[in-house]
């Protein structure tokens with residue numbers, strides 16, 4: 239049983255064997271025989287637990303399914319299979335038939351901060367009028383004076399001072415970093431249990447990025463809110479999840495291929511894909527692998543409508559053997575690794591069946607493509 243999911247006690251959020259498949263235009267016979275055509279398996283059999291006051295960074299190249307997984311986890315994308323349970327209650331069933339925790343309460347508890355904060359603010363309303371409606375809807379016990387006080391307090395908490403000035407500004411009068419803080423305030427005002435931050439700092443320059451990550455961590459600690467932080471950048475993932483003593487989960491083509499405590503993933507990566515992401519990240523590239531060429535056989539990401547058989551990484555994996563083309567590895571831990579460190583790879587687990595087959599031919603086409611790979615993960 240995975241140590242990152244499926245333990246006996248109920249965590250804040252439990253994702254179990256989750257699928258989100260899009261499209262598919264097969265006929266009845268194809269579906270009966272399991273041969274759907276044109277289906278994108280954006281998320282395919284993911285299990286993951288998020289604890290109370292927990293921080294998990296989901297990393298991977300664009301198109302790996304991390305945003306879709308995040309949205310399905312907080313009730314914004316309907317799964318096609320599996321379950322998402324909030325404190326033990328299936329959130330998608332609760333939408334249809336009320337459970338012990340009302341659906342409205344679950345929706346309020348699971349909030350999202352998008353990458354493009356500016357677009358999610360109404361340009362014709364002041365900052366207070368952007369923040370007030372959600373507060374009025376979700377916290378009806380507060381009167382206008384109390385709502386105003388709360389908004390001002392939160393603006394000050396994230397450094398938007400003097401709050402009187404910021405509350406009366408319009409979105410176009412804010413910088414990118416200030417707009418992002420405003421959107422974070424909007425989420426925090428609802429006192430959520432979990433925030434999904436989707437590339438929330440990517441659009442900012444480096445100094446603002448670090449500043450905003452520190453702010454997020456301060457809020458996370460202050461309100462004991464859990465965070466799922468989506469990023470294509472390993473350095474940001476390490477900074478944010480590392481400071482909160484959290485985990486990094488690495489996704490590839492709809493699956494989590496490695497997960498574990500931050501420094502364990504950085505210093506003791508086991509999956510060849512994690513190693514290639516680290517290699518391609520400035521500042522982390524020489525920690526484990528002092529090689530010049532990217533540790534992949536091919537930089538081409540397979541078509542998600544037609545993922546490779548067996549291990550999905552086998553077309554790019556420098557360690558791939560014939561066994562990997564027919565067998566699909568599952569997340570497993572090993573006694574010598576830190577607790578909660580798991581990876582889905584036969585090479586990492588030293589499987590005999592894997593070593594008994596031939597290596598796949600080397601298709602690496604590195605040299606001129608090295609910069610492209612490096613750019614994709616930075």
Ligand code: SF4
Pocket residue numbers: 509510511549550551552553555556557558559562567582583584585586
């Ligand atoms: S299972 Fe095989 S192809 Fe997949 S990552 Fe491990 S070695 Fe590479």
